Amino acid sequence: MPPALPLSTSRLLLERMLLIRAYEEKIIAFHEAGPFPHVCTSVGQEAAAAGVVSALAPQDQILTNHRSAGHLLARGADPGRMLAEVMGRSTGYCKGKSGTLHISAKELGVILTSTIVGGELSLATGAALSREMLGGDGIVACFFGDGAACEGIFHESLNLASIWNLPVLYVCENNQWQAYVHRKETMVGDHIAPRAAGYGIEALTVDGNDVEAVFEAATAAVAQVRATRRPFLLEATTYRQRGHMEPHDQSYVDPAEIAEWRAKDPIDRQKARLLAQGGLEEADLARLEARIRRDIDEAADFAAASPFPDPAELATEVYA
Amino acid sequence: MPLLTVNEAIGQAIAEEMRRDSRVLIFGEGTATKHPELVSEFGSARVRNTPLAEGIIAGTAAGAAATGLRPIVDLLFAPFLCFAMDELVNSAGKLRYMSGGQFAFPMVALAMTGGGWTVGAQHNHNLEAWFVHSPGLKVVMPSTPADFKGLMQAAIRDENPVLFFVDLALAFVPGEVPEGDVLVPLGQAAIRREGSDVTLVSYAKTVHTCLQAAETLAEEGISAEVLDLRTLKPLDTESILRSVRKTGRLVVVHEAAAPCGVGAEVAALVAAEAFADLKAPVVRITGPDAPAPSSYPLEQAFIPQPDAISAAARRLVALGLPVSAPGSAG
Known part of the structure; x- marks a missing residue:
């Protein structure tokens, strides 16, 4: 089958996924070595992050949630400043005041990260209203999960974005797990996308573990939102390969389910695709992975060597 | 105007x-x-x-x-x-x-x-x-x-x-209401009536209730100062302390319930910063710790009334007499 995307794009998507995986694995390694701040990793969900974020333009904004490393890294965030934030250091994106779960990087357009499940859905309409009223063709991409889609605010957000014609690309990473509960126990239906029709919003479900499929669907969705100034809901069906947070526990997960989804790992699939297409040699891949691991090691060294915030900053930046 | x-x-x-x-x-x-x-x-x-x-x-x-x-x-x-x-x-x-x-x-x-x-x-x-x-x-x-x-x-x-x-x-x-800009800075209380014997601190409609009580007290020779907080956060601590240091007596009045309310904050501030200036205990006159009623007489009982405020002020001025318990309304 001929490649659907330019080789450079296919490689870039793989590279971004490898970076995300290496970053998350570094956090897992920290946890295996000893006490470390809790982190919700996105292992297994890299294709949704890399595929959608790579389809956005610089003037677009991203709102994300507690499982946000992929969105930040795909947008070009510095893993050193991210790890510094996780470790509560002053060199972090939020000067150590966010910690792992709430990293915002305004300079990259990753804004208002909220770990209140559904919080990002309530803020995205406001960010999109600003885009509409202040001019330009920017749009807002809002990442949330199937858990957030069970919050009331999901429905309030879609209703308002539709009735006000707001340029929001809703991106649901349906990763099958809502913290410690399988979505089958708590959610009607297998998918989120059909709910959009109730609000007059177009929606599409895509294989969220196929990064090229995600990228192509997102590219079309972004173009549509940009042109029509109307919301769109893109659902990426994917899987959280780890427990809810690190240190990780999956004792409550059926091992057969984990095995089934590991076999559909988005990075393995993209590697296999590129190798089969001849777009990548094993040796290239090994060099690429070694470079990314080195970068992440350096990022971790930077973070670990960074100072903690001065206690004098405890109550600063509460008010503007 | x-x-x-x-x-x-x-x-x-x-x-x-x-x-x-x-x-x-x-x-x-x-x-x-x-x-x-x-x-x-x-x-x-x-x-x-x-x-x-x-x-x-x-x-x-x-x-x-x-x-x-x-x-x-x-x-x-x-x-x-x-x-x-x-x-x-x-x-x-x-x-x-x-x-x-x-x-x-x-x-x-x-x-x-x-x-x-x-x-x-x-x-x-x-x-x-x-x-x-x-x-x-x-x-x-x-x-x-x-x-x-x-x-x-x-x-x-x-x-x-x-x-x-x-x-x-x-x-x-x-x-x-003046036309044009009449900016009132956030965090600035206003003295609504000057007085020297007791400070009545309030906000919103009970400021007017305090003014009514102050009128009654004046007829009895008790000079009440009425301070309108206007902004609850940031709180104008200086104005509260300045007034209490002058009068030595404090009644805090609001319709909200007493527990952990603004009155508790004002009382704690005065206890910490102006204890030596106090001539009498601090009293709160508030709505009860109950949902707001609908029936008219119940609602009137819910809202702090001028008589309760003037009675509290009177007791503080006449040192040695018992004061009303926190949370009691008029």
Whole structure:
């Protein structure tokens, strides 16, 4: 089958996924070595992050949630400043005041990260209203999960974005797990996308573990939102390969389910695709992975060597 | 000077600020319907009706405030704020700090509360102290039409989220309101009546109740000073302490319940900073720790009355006599 995307794009998507995986694995390694701040990793969900974020333009904004490393890294965030934030250091994106779960990087357009499940859905309409009223063709991409889609605010957000014609690309990473509960126990239906029709919003479900499929669907969705100034809901069906947070526990997960989804790992699939297409040699891949691991090691060294915030900053930046 | 009701004063402030700054917009449940004059002057993009959905109204305001607009949202009745707590407290109040100062939330959330309309506890809940207890927010609760205008103008120009409470009983009371800018700085109390024997600290409609009590006390030769807090956060601690150091006696009055209320904060401040100046214990006259009733006589019993305030002041002045227990209303 001929490649659907330019080789450079296919490689870039793989590279971004490898970076995300290496970053998350570094956090897992920290946890295996000893006490470390809790982190919700996105292992297994890299294709949704890399595929959608790579389809956005610089003037677009991203709102994300507690499982946000992929969105930040795909947008070009510095893993050193991210790890510094996780470790509560002053060199972090939020000067150590966010910690792992709430990293915002305004300079990259990753804004208002909220770990209140559904919080990002309530803020995205406001960010999109600003885009509409202040001019330009920017749009807002809002990442949330199937858990957030069970919050009331999901429905309030879609209703308002539709009735006000707001340029929001809703991106649901349906990763099958809502913290410690399988979505089958708590959610009607297998998918989120059909709910959009109730609000007059177009929606599409895509294989969220196929990064090229995600990228192509997102590219079309972004173009549509940009042109029509109307919301769109893109659902990426994917899987959280780890427990809810690190240190990780999956004792409550059926091992057969984990095995089934590991076999559909988005990075393995993209590697296999590129190798089969001849777009990548094993040796290239090994060099690429070694470079990314080195970068992440350096990022971790930077973070670990960074100072903690001065206690004098405890109550600063509460008010503007 | 023109006479305006509180509602008219708020409307004038909003119109003047929208004229001054194109980033200011207002939305809420019925906002456009109730303000056709704003719609015709500023257009339907800046004056919007919303669904009856407080969470998304407040969240949209917070998201818009952080990205360049200056929204005012009308959430109608204070108990409805319960549906918007995440957006107000977790987003607008915290995300500036949590982002290391990357965002600011210049927004105003309007809500009505207070007894006088017999609307019952799901439309009347003096919950202003909840927001005083939440970092990153400012809280305003004025008592005069001129202050409603001046504080609204200041709130709209402030870079922080401001909870702006309208005491229902004051909404249609007329008063003198200057035209043009009448900015009242946030965090500044006002002395409504000077006195030397006892300080009555209050805010919103009970400021007027305190003034009535002060009138009665004056006839008895007791000189009461009435301090209107106006802003509950930031609290004007200097004005409170200055007055109490002068009088040595303090009665704090509000319709909200006593436990962990603004009166508790004022009493603790005075205990910590002006203990040596106190000639008598601090007394609170508040609404009871009960949902607001609807029946008219019950509601009147719920609201602090002038007699309870003057009685408390009288007891403090006549040292050695017992004072009323916290939480008792008139």
